[in-house]
Amino acid sequence: MKRRGTGVGCMFYGVGNTGLPNPAAAFVQVLPDTSVHVTVGAADIGQGSSTMAASVAAETLGLNYEDIHVVWADTMYAPEGGATSASRQTFITGNAVKNACQTAMGELKRTASEELNVPEEDLVFRKREIYSNKDASVRMTYPELMAAMGKKGRLAVGAGYYNPKTTYLSPVDMSGVPYELYSYATCILEVEVDTDTGEVSLLKAVSAHDVGTPIGIKLVEGQIEGGTAMGTGFVISEKIDVDPKTLAIKNPTLSKYIIETSMDVPVVYPIVVSSEGEAGPFGAKGVGEPALIPSIPATIAAINDAIGSSFTSTPIFPADIVKAWKEQQKTQG
Amino acid sequence: MKPFDFYAPTTVDEALELMHKYQDSVSVIAGGTDLVLELNEYKATPAVVIDLKKIKELNYIRVEDGVFRIGAMATHASLAADQAVKEKVRILHDATRQVGSPQIRNLGTIGGNIAQSSVAGDGLAACVTLNADVTLRSVRGTRTMSINDFLAGEGAQKRNILAADELLTEISFPVPDTKHTATAFYKLAKRKSLAISVIGGGMVVTVDDNGVCTHASMRGGALGRYPMHFADCEALLVGKKLSYAAMLETLPIMHDQILEANRSRPWSVFYKKEGAQGVFKKLFADILGQLGIEEVQE
Numbered sequence: 019m020k021r022r023g024t025g026v027g028c029m030f031y032g033v034g035n036t037g038l039p040n041p042a043a044a045f046v047q048v049l050p051d052t053s054v055h056v057t058v059g060a061a062d063i064g065q066g067s068s069t070m071a072a073s074v075a076a077e078t079l080g081l082n083y084e085d086i087h088v089v090w091a092d093t094m095y096a097p098e099g100g101a102t103s104a105s106r107q108t109f110i111t112g113n114a115v116k117n118a119c120q121t122a123m124g125e126l127k128r129t130a131s132e133e134l135n136v137p138e139e140d141l142v143f144r145k146r147e148i149y150s151n152k153d154a155s156v157r158m159t160y161p162e163l164m165a166a167m168g169k170k171g172r173l174a175v176g177a178g179y180y181n182p183k184t185t186y187l188s189p190v191d192m193s194g195v196p197y198e199l200y201s202y203a204t205c206i207l208e209v210e211v212d213t214d215t216g217e218v219s220l221l222k223a224v225s226a227h228d229v230g231t232p233i234g235i236k237l238v239e240g241q242i243e244g245g246t247a248m249g250t251g252f253v254i255s256e257k258i259d260v261d262p263k264t265l266a267i268k269n270p271t272l273s274k275y276i277i278e279t280s281m282d283v284p285v286v287y288p289i290v291v292s293s294e295g296e297a298g299p300f301g302a303k304g305v306g307e308p309a310l311i312p313s314i315p316a317t318i319a320a321i322n323d324a325i326g327s328s329f330t331s332t333p334i335f336p337a338d339i340v341k342a343w344k345e346q347q348k349t350q351g
Numbered sequence: 352m353k354p355f356d357f358y359a360p361t362t363v364d365e366a367l368e369l370m371h372k373y374q375d376s377v378s379v380i381a382g383g384t385d386l387v388l389e390l391n392e393y394k395a396t397p398a399v400v401i402d403l404k405k406i407k408e409l410n411y412i413r414v415e416d417g418v419f420r421i422g423a424m425a426t427h428a429s430l431a432a433d434q435a436v437k438e439k440v441r442i443l444h445d446a447t448r449q450v451g452s453p454q455i456r457n458l459g460t461i462g463g464n465i466a467q468s469s470v471a472g473d474g475l476a477a478c479v480t481l482n483a484d485v486t487l488r489s490v491r492g493t494r495t496m497s498i499n500d501f502l503a504g505e506g507a508q509k510r511n512i513l514a515a516d517e518l519l520t521e522i523s524f525p526v527p528d529t530k531h532t533a534t535a536f537y538k539l540a541k542r543k544s545l546a547i548s549v550i551g552g553g554m555v556v557t558v559d560d561n562g563v564c565t566h567a568s569m570r571g572g573a574l575g576r577y578p579m580h581f582a583d584c585e586a587l588l589v590g591k592k593l594s595y596a597a598m599l600e601t602l603p604i605m606h607d608q609i610l611e612a613n614r615s616r617p618w619s620v621f622y623k624k625e626g627a628q629g630v631f632k633k634l635f636a637d638i639l640g641q642l643g644i645e646e647v648q649e
Contacts, residue, residue, distance in 0.1 A: 212476055
């Protein structure tokens with residue numbers, strides 16, 4: 019028999035390392051041809067931290083994304099970036115890039131102010147142009163600004179870093195400020211369970227995430243979709259099988275550690291929720307792990323809803339489902 | 352990988368000569384989806400590898416005088432895409448379309464699947480349920496036998512009757528009369544693609560004009576070393592008017608047979624015996640739908 023069920027999972031998540039300093043840094047130079055070198059320590063493992071760094075630099079400097087060249091994770095040249103973990107790179111490396119760019123902006127602003135005869139605080143840097151916010155007709159292009167910089171023998175360089183405002187936690191009662199920033203999310207997920215074979219079909223997932231200001235909405239959506247696949251797999255197919263005697267992992271291959279294929283993942287509807295006023299670059303927050311977390315309880319709850327079971331741990335394999343269903347039929351009847 | 356001599360003959364006769372010459376030191380490669388892994392992991396260390404990919408005469412799917420004839424080098428993908436197979440032999444269509452992944456189906460062959468005789472071979476389970484014939488050739492001659500006899504034999508590799516110099520060249524079976532005969536396959540696996548069967552259930556049923564079952568074949572792949580034969584279930588169906596209720600009556604027998612056969616593996620037997628019943632319920636519904644006897648709501 020096939021039975022459907024729906025589950026809801028909610029979460030909040032502290033971005034960055036818990037109650038510890040965890041800084042990251044960036045180096046920036048705007049070159050005479052208006053292209054930009056950004057160097058960060060952040061390891062881009064596919065999530066798009068380098069794309070994020072380029073976006074933050076372009077927005078801060080008033081240039082286009084295509085003007086930015088990012089060198090990342092080269093330990094010979096790049097500054098400390100900390101781990102790509104704890105959903106922290108957008109928040110921390112993003113802020114480091116922003117800070118480095120703002121330092122580089124010092125000379126750019128001074129030069130533009132002299133050239134346009136506009137006070138520095140009235141200058142707007144946007145899309146390769148610099149203009150006065152009092153009179154937009156008073157303007158110059160970025161190449162003109164860089165030419166002026168060259169004539170005056172000035173360079174636009176900056177180094178910056180960011181360390182989240184946290185405190186060490188009290189060893190007595192764990193009080194303190196563990197994180198500066200929190201992400202929030204809710205996932206609603208629908209499954210179809212075959213009570214005879216225990217097969218679970220993941221039908222669809224709607225996952226809404228407060229990411230502050232999304233930096234690259236496609237990247238955020240991609241993270242949510244990938245995280246949902248990972249979280250649902252955590253429930254229905256993934257298990258690290260440890261030999262109780264030797265403590266060796268018995269399935270250290272992808273043929274025996276079963277992750278979902280594109281045929282298995284649910285249709286994911288990511289909803290990107292914007293919020294304002296937080297400490298990330300332009301208000302951005304981390305979504306790496308938040309993408310994954312709520313889909314786990316949502317999947318468990320959906321299975322429980324479908325067959326009236328009370329699973330509270332993962333994984334839930336077909337054998338567990340068949341067993342739970344049979345036991346329940348027995349007690350009912 | 353241990354070095355080996357490589358031959359890629361273009362005719363069957365050429366391949367047979369080579370196999371006869373090198374005997375036990377030969378590994379034959381069809382699609383290579385099993386052998387390449389074994390070579391890489393030093394599980395197979397042949398002195399000679401003979402590749403069959405260039406032998407065009409072994410790659411065909413055709414119907415002749417009411418008999419399906421499938422060349423050993425027909426891939427899973429080509430079988431899954433074949434319109435005649437889809438219309439007439441659903442069991443083979445459904446088994447081959449779910450083997451591994453698209454890449455594996457494009458390379459892997461039905462002949463390789465049967466010659467390999469792996470526990471979880473889906474093509475094998477389908478052909479056993481159909482009680483297909485296999486044709487084996489060597490320089491010593493040609494023999495054709497039922498696939499069940501093929502599996503029962505102990506040849507060079509113990510897993511089936513194939514001698515060291517013998518090549519499986521063809522699978523054949525009568526074209527089912529789809530008015531009276533329905534076939535079905537259901538793959539139960541740990542995920543929806545790129546998965547090894549936990550249970551690969553196959554069923555063939557023939558009824559007469561009055562809807563009375565005249566023939567039944569029920570097999571469960573991956574339940575034992577070879578596709579498990581549910582002979583007592585079949586016997587219960589033959590002679591009865593076919594219905595979902597009548598088919599469900601076979602399940603307790605199936606349950607006991609799987610329990611008996613897997614007693615040594617208590618950790619897996621619970622799911623195997625329950626899951627197999629679930630698989631066969633789906634096959635029953637599929638068969639009854641195809642024959643237009645009954646619509647079973649899941």
